[in-house]
Amino acid sequence: MKKRQNVTIKGTKAGIVLHLDDSCSYEELKKELDEKLSANQRTQAERQLTTVKVEIGNRYINDEQREELKDLIRQKKNLAVDDIVSNVVTREEAERLKAENEVVTIARIVRSGQVLEVPGDLLLIGDVNPGGTVIAGGNIYILGSLKGIAHAGAFGNEQAVIAASSMKPSQLRISEHLNRSPDSIQDNEKREMECAYIDENHQIIVDRLQVLIQLRPNLTRLEGGH
Structure with missing residues (x-):
């Protein structure tokens, strides 16, 4: 009877x-991992550093075991661990993901010197005064006037958007992209609700809220966006 293979090695363009x-x-x-990597090493000619991606399926490993696997692989010549991928999510990771996907609704005025920060989407019913700051891991929706600083996608989400009833920010930031309020729009100009997003040129654009229907079709989680 053929022995079950617990470790399978597959070569790709990336490593x-x-x-x-x-x-x-x-x-x-x-x-088995040690044996197979040693055997694979003997059959390979001397070459440049090869990156290794490890897929462990539905197995949970703790931090100590994760480091143990990395060390085992690093002991072999020319191998460097790129990532260890598991289908298992820890409670801490699940709670973090849940928080990052929740909409937090807050009714208040963010005054100068104050910072309001949430891990997921922020729905603020109120104004952000000059000198005030709102930060969200996801999108920012302001039912009021944005005159301070707004930072959406704080953990690197470039698809995040900022929307406000009155968009007069001192600074807009989405992920790592930064922009000040457009000089072409005057304070006395009457405007409808607007949004800010990152376009294909990696620039922050301020436009009418309606453009999000085409630009971010998966933005809503209710009707029309599952």
Whole structure:
């Protein structure tokens, strides 16, 4: 009877992908991984550093085991661990993901010197005064006047948007992109609700709110956006 393969090595253009079985014991897995990497090393000619992606399926490993696997792979010549990918999400990760996908609704005025920060989307019913700052991991929606600083997509989400009933910010920021309020718009100019987003040229654009229907079709989670 053919022995079950707990470790499968696959070469790609980017490097090596290691598929590790998630049903065997961790010790069995470690032993076979060491043997196969040693055998694979003997068959390979001397070459430049190769990146390794490790896929562990539905297996949970703690930080100590994660470092142990990395060290085992690094001991082999010319191998560098790029990432270890698991389908299992820890409670802490699940809570973080949940928080980042929640809409937090707050009714207040953010005054000068104050900072309001949420991990997910922010729905602010009130104004952001000059000198006030709002920061969100996701989108920012302001039912009021934005005259201070707004930073959406704070964790690197470039698809995040900022919307306000009155868009007169001192500074707009989406992910790592920064922009001040457009000079072409005068304070006494009457405007409808507007939004800010990053365009294909990686510039922050301020436009009518209606453009988001085409630009961000997956923005809503209710009707029309599942």
